Amino acid sequence: MDLIDDSDKPVPLSQRAAAARPMPYLDGLNAAQRAAVEALDGPVLLLAGAGTGKTRALTTRIAHLLMLGKARPGQILAVTFTNKAAREMKDRIARLLGEVVEGMPWLGTFHSISVKILRRHAELIGNGTLHLKPSFTILDTDDQIRLLKQLIAAENLDEKRWPARQLAGLIDGWKNRCLTPPNLPKGDAASFDGWGGRLYAAYQERLLTLNAVDFGDLLMHCVTMFQAHPDVLKSWQDRFRYILVDEYQDTNVAQYMWLRLLAQAHRNICCVGDDDQSIYGWRGAEVGNILRFEKDFPGAQVIRLEQNYRSTPQILAAASGLIATNQGRLGKTLWTDAEPGEKVRLIGHWDSEAEARWIGEEIEAFHGGHRAAIGQVSLNDIAILVRASHQMRAFEDRFMTIGLPYRVIGGPRFYERAEIRDAMAYFRLVVSPADDLAFERIVNTPKRGLGDKALQTIQVVARQNGVSLLDGARIVVEEGHLGGKGLTNLRDFVTGIGRWHADAIDSTVSHVELAERLLDESGYTAMWQNDKSPDAPGRLDNLKELVKALEEFENLQGFLEHVALVMDRDDGEAGEQVSIMTLHAAKGLEFPLVFLPGWEDGLFPNQRAMDESGTKGLEEERRLAYVGITRAERLATISFAGNRRLYGQWQSSMPSRFIDELPADDVEVLTPPGLYGGGYGAAMAFAGASPGDAMYDRAAKADVYNSPGWKRMQARAVERKGPVHRTPVTINASPASSFTVGDRVIHPKFGEGEVMGMAEDTLTIQFEAGFKNIKAAYVQSVGIADDDVPF
DNA sequence: TACCGGGTTGTTTTT
DNA sequence: CAACCCGGTA
Numbered sequence: 131m132d133l134i135d136d137s138d139k140p141v142p143l144s145q146r147a148a149a150a151r152p153m154p155y156l157d158g159l160n161a162a163q164r165a166a167v168e169a170l171d172g173p174v175l176l177l178a179g180a181g182t183g184k185t186r187a188l189t190t191r192i193a194h195l196l197m198l199g200k201a202r203p204g205q206i207l208a209v210t211f212t213n214k215a216a217r218e219m220k221d222r223i224a225r226l227l228g229e230v231v232e233g234m235p236w237l238g239t240f241h242s243i244s245v246k247i248l249r250r251h252a253e254l255i256g257n258g259t260l261h262l263k264p265s266f267t268i269l270d271t272d273d274q275i276r277l278l279k280q281l282i283a284a285e286n287l288d289e290k291r292w293p294a295r296q297l298a299g300l301i302d303g304w305k306n307r308c309l310t311p312p313n314l315p316k317g318d319a320a321s322f323d324g325w326g327g328r329l330y331a332a333y334q335e336r337l338l339t340l341n342a343v344d345f346g347d348l349l350m351h352c353v354t355m356f357q358a359h360p361d362v363l364k365s366w367q368d369r370f371r372y373i374l375v376d377e378y379q380d381t382n383v384a385q386y387m388w389l390r391l392l393a394q395a396h397r398n399i400c401c402v403g404d405d406d407q408s409i410y411g412w413r414g415a416e417v418g419n420i421l422r423f424e425k426d427f428p429g430a431q432v433i434r435l436e437q438n439y440r441s442t443p444q445i446l447a448a449a450s451g452l453i454a455t456n457q458g459r460l461g462k463t464l465w466t467d468a469e470p471g472e473k474v475r476l477i478g479h480w481d482s483e484a485e486a487r488w489i490g491e492e493i494e495a496f497h498g499g500h501r502a503a504i505g506q507v508s509l510n511d512i513a514i515l516v517r518a519s520h521q522m523r524a525f526e527d528r529f530m531t532i533g534l535p536y537r538v539i540g541g542p543r544f545y546e547r548a549e550i551r552d553a554m555a556y557f558r559l560v561v562s563p564a565d566d567l568a569f570e571r572i573v574n575t576p577k578r579g580l581g582d583k584a585l586q587t588i589q590v591v592a593r594q595n596g597v598s599l600l601d602g603a604r605i606v607v608e609e610g611h612l613g614g615k616g617l618t619n620l621r622d623f624v625t626g627i628g629r630w631h632a633d634a635i636d637s638t639v640s641h642v643e644l645a646e647r648l649l650d651e652s653g654y655t656a657m658w659q660n661d662k663s664p665d666a667p668g669r670l671d672n673l674k675e676l677v678k679a680l681e682e683f684e685n686l687q688g689f690l691e692h693v694a695l696v697m698d699r700d701d702g703e704a705g706e707q708v709s710i711m712t713l714h715a716a717k718g719l720e721f722p723l724v725f726l727p728g729w730e731d732g733l734f735p736n737q738r739a740m741d742e743s744g745t746k747g748l749e750e751e752r753r754l755a756y757v758g759i760t761r762a763e764r765l766a767t768i769s770f771a772g773n774r775r776l777y778g779q780w781q782s783s784m785p786s787r788f789i790d791e792l793p794a795d796d797v798e799v800l801t802p803p804g805l806y807g808g809g810y811g812a813a814m815a816f817a818g819a820s821p822g823d824a825m826y827d828r829a830a831k832a833d834v835y836n837s838p839g840w841k842r843m844q845a846r847a848v849e850r851k852g853p854v855h856r857t858p859v860t861i862n863a864s865p866a867s868s869f870t871v872g873d874r875v876i877h878p879k880f881g882e883g884e885v886m887g888m889a890e891d892t893l894t895i896q897f898e899a900g901f902k903n904i905k906a907a908y909v910q911s912v913g914i915a916d917d918d919v920p921f
Numbered sequence: 922t923a924c925c926g927g928g929t930t931g932t933t934t935t936t
Numbered sequence: 937c938a939a940c941c942c943g944g945t946a
Contacts, residue, residue: 211936241936271935345936412934518933540935574922581922616922695936714934736933754934777931778937 155193155226163187166400166433167194170372173393173427174400175420179464180449180760181440181720184402188374189219191400192234193226195372207370207392208237211377213696215718216242219376236370240385242695244348247366254359255351260338262351265562265687267342268694272551273567274298274344281332285325297322301330305346306414308353308384310334340566349384356391367395377718378403378423382414390426397427405460406453407757409714411743411750421460438464440720442471444796445766449759451793456749472503473798474759474766478785481773482521482728486528489514489725492767493534493708496723504723504765509535509706513721515713515758517734521727522710529708539711545693549658549669550676554693556648560630561686564598573603576657578619587611600627626652634686641686645677713758724762729755729770729786755788768792 159167166176166187178184192208195201210216216238223234236243245268248255252262269277278294278301300321304314311331319327337343343351356363373393375381378401381389393399401423408417424430438446446464453459479485499506514525522538529536544550552575558568573588574580591611592602606612607621630648633639649655655673658666683689709721728734735751743750759766770785873885 213936239936348936409934410936413936520932577923579922583922712934733933738933775937 153194153197155190155197159183159187159190160437162433162435162437163190166435167191169400169431169433170195170198170200171398173397173423173430175378175423175427175430175432176400176402176435177432177460177462178402178404178435179438179462180404180407180757181438182435182464183437183439184404184435185215185219185222185376185718187435188376188400188402189222189226192219192223192237192374196227201371203234204236205369205371206234206236206374207243207372208234208374209240209243209376209389210237211239211380212718213239213242215376239695240388241345241348244352244388245691245695247352248343248348248355251355251359251362254355254362256338257335260335262338262343263341265341267340267558267562267565267690268348269337269342269344269567270546270694271298271345272546273342276567276570277336277340278329278333281329281336284332285329287325292322292325297326297329300326301333302346303414304330305344305350306382306384308350308387310350310354341562341564342567346384349388353384353387353391356388363391364395367392371396371398373399375399375401375403377407379405379408379417379420380410380415381419382410382416384414386416386419393427399427404462406456406462406753407717409717409750409754409757411746412739421458434462436462436464438466439468440763441466441760442468442764444471444473445759445762445764447796448474448766448792449756451796452759452788452791453752453756455791456752472765473796474768474792475798475800476789476792477767477769477800479769479771481780482524482771482775483528485727485769485771486524489525489727489767489769490528490532490534492725494532507723509708511722512725513709513711513716513719513723513761514725514727515711515716515761517713517728517736517754519712521733525710525727535705535707536710537707539709540715544672544675547669547672549672552654553645553649553673553676554690556652556654557645557686557690559600559627560634560644560648561690563600563627563631566599569599569603572652572654573599573620573623576653578623579614579616580620584612584616584620600624623652641683641689642677642680645680645686649673649677713754716761717757720761720763722763722765724758724766726755726758726766726768727771728774729768729789730774730783731786732783733774734786735788752788752791 156164156167160183163183163186166174167190170191176184176187178187188208192206195206196203208219210219220234220237223237236246238246248262248266249264252264252266255262275294275298278297279289282289282292282294282297300318304318309315309318311327311334314327314330319330322329337347356366370392373389375389380403389399389401401420403420405417405420408415408420411417424432441449443466446466450464477488479488493509493512495501496504496507496512497509516522516525526536526538528534545554552572555565555568555571558565559572562568570585573585588599588602588606591605592599595602595605597605603620604624607617607624610617612620630644630651633644633647634641655670658669658673661669680686680689683692731737734755735748739747739751741747759768768789770789771783773780773782775781875883875885
């Protein structure tokens with residue numbers, strides 16, 4: 131742990147000598163990258179466009195610092211936003227230096243580094259009477275909400291009118307801006323119907339009594355502590371001789387203050403960012419931070435990385451054309467000398483299911499090597515990037531049925547699952563018996579016959595005696611405040627926790643063994659074993675995985691710490707899989723083939739983003755689109771669906787306005803499979819309207835499609851010569867020719883209908899629900915056995 | 922106290 | 937169309 135305390139020891143000879151050695155890691159850098167690596171002293175702003183070798187520059191810079199002996203690993207502060215990024219940087223530095231350097235103790239996320247700092251000064255955080263102890267726990271969102279609910283209830287407020295979630299959001303926002311309750315502006319304090327400031331203060335106090343902090347506190351406490359204790363600040367300033375910041379465009383006010391405090395003495399700070407990839411404004415990130423860097427650090431060197439090594443010229447051009455619409459950019463001109471590749475592909479679909487089907491087929495074709503221009507592609511090289519996580523479902527469903535292996539990245543997280551959180555609560559309580567939140571979570575899990583009434587009794591007794599809930603429970607047991615089965619069970623529970631706690635302190639008992647015994651003897655494992663719901667086995671597996679994860683840690687405390695901060699699971703490499711993730715999760719990643727579905731106005735750009743933040747919101751959405759396109763190395767495919775299910779209701783929408791903004795020369799418009807040959811009907815179907823739809827009527831009557839984008843779409847579709855798209859490899863395709871107009875057919879979802887028209891392999895059918903365009907393969911003549919309908 | 926059923930509610934993105 | 941929360945009942 132204390133690698134850092136060697137900071138004032140002299141730099142070892144081996145490293146000094148290194149300065150004289152050749153520095154092979156500098157080879158192959160372009161001029162700008164090299165400048166970024168060698169400008170070690172003083173403030174540097176590195177504007178690094180997508181795919182320009184930003185991480186390489188950053189890691190090489192660190193390697194250079196070490197090799198020149200300018201700093202020891204413990205004297206370099208390197209901050210990232212995600213654990214993934216931190217891990218990658220560590221790996222790459224190790225590779226550059228041939229593993230000669232022990233880990234970098236201060237390379238990590240803002241949050242993980244803040245925890246390390248706070249643990250050393252916990253006692254400085256407080257309100258005069260209460261203060262933190264170094265063993266403070268870190269609450270996750272769930273705990274936070276539960277706590278706020280209690281506080282809201284304590285004020286006798288109706289939870290319906292004052293939702294805890296909303297308050298949590300407000301508090302988060304304040305902490306992002308480093309506003310403590312006393313510093314809260316009047317307007318903010320009056321939010322939440324006037325209760326905001328008061329509840330915030332109550333919440334902060336409650337956290338202190340619980341010896342707990344939430345995520346926002348990690349940053350805010352650091353900053354306030356630095357401000358209140360210049361001597362402490364000084365010691366950290368002295369320690370960190372060089373500061374590097376990744377993804378600087380995503381820093382919020384609190385992080386900005388944090389950095390400025392630490393950097394202001396020596397000003398050896400290097401911030402790397404790309405204003406065009408700022409996509410976290412909604413959680414408080416301030417693009418302004420990057421825009422005003424030069425003002426904050428006068429004399430800063432600004433270095434631009436503009437040569438892109440990732441994507442084809444077409445992909446780059448499409449992305450650049452799109453982002454050019456944004457105002458107020460710092461401005462970069464990305465270029466590449468890569469060979470021309472494929473144009474960005476654009477395709478519209480009838481609905482989200484058709485979109486998922488088509489993408490599934492495309493992926494199979496690429497994977498099978500059936501695309502000459504691209505060649506055979508591993509599934510690992512393919513990603514589907516969506517705007518909102520609910521879009522993932524259509525793909526999961528589809529891929530499940532066709533047996534296409536996929537992995538969801540950043541989906542429901544491992545550590546957020548109920549069984550894991552329960553188990554963790556057991557660990558927490560055993561490690562720190564005063565953890566009341568953990569106690570509340572698990573006293574009655576598994577069921578011990580301890581309901582609201584019992585819990586209330588315990589709370590009252592605990593409060594009267596000024597002790598933790600666990601101790602309160604102990605008193606309740608001793609004094610027999612409770613009757614019957616509940617009492618016996620509570621006694622067992624309390625003595626059990628006591629016993630396990632003793633084991634946790636006893637260093638001769640392995641923590642892994644303790645964890646296993648804990649889950650067994652408490653009856654928690656049994657609870658799931660007796661559960662006959664379909665997901666119970668999976669939960670047991672998760673518990674096993676959890677225990678296995680314990681092995682990599684010294685003790686339970688260490689593990690709990692890790693989990694609180696590293697909420698991501700390192701997904702096991704399980705063969706070839708297509709990746710599905712949100713655009714946000716995709717930042718920093720790259721894939722040869724990228725699918726970008728759901729480009730519809732309202733979904734992307736997201737309606738709420740526009741409603742809440744207007745032009746700013748729209749521009750952030752556009753940056754998100756930019757991030758999406760620039761993830762692709764060889765081929766990007768954008769798609770939209772005319773109809774999508776929202777809240778269980780089908781809803782039609784227009785193609786995204788971003789589609790209009792793509793430079794036409796770099797885009798190839800594909801005709802969706804199975805539509806009419808062309809003309810009016812095709813155009814309608816292309817936009818997702820069909821006879822009977824309100825949209826269709828509107829279009830027929832007026833000029834709904836008079837938007838520039840729509841016109842261009844039509845123009846492009848007509849320009850195209852012949853079908854660009856191959857016939858999809860539909861299973862069991864029954865030719866449309868086997869039907870005639872007037873046939874009665876049956877569809878698995880829409881039921882029975884009548885064929886009203888046909889084109890190629892698509893039928894227009896009148897169902898009860900209205901007219902639909904359906905591929906012939908998906909319907910059956912009425913009366914025919916439906917055993918080969920591909921559903 | 923536990924369980925069941927109905928009504929309500931919500932979906933942007935996350936350390 | 938979920939999932940979740942609440943209230944009523946066994």
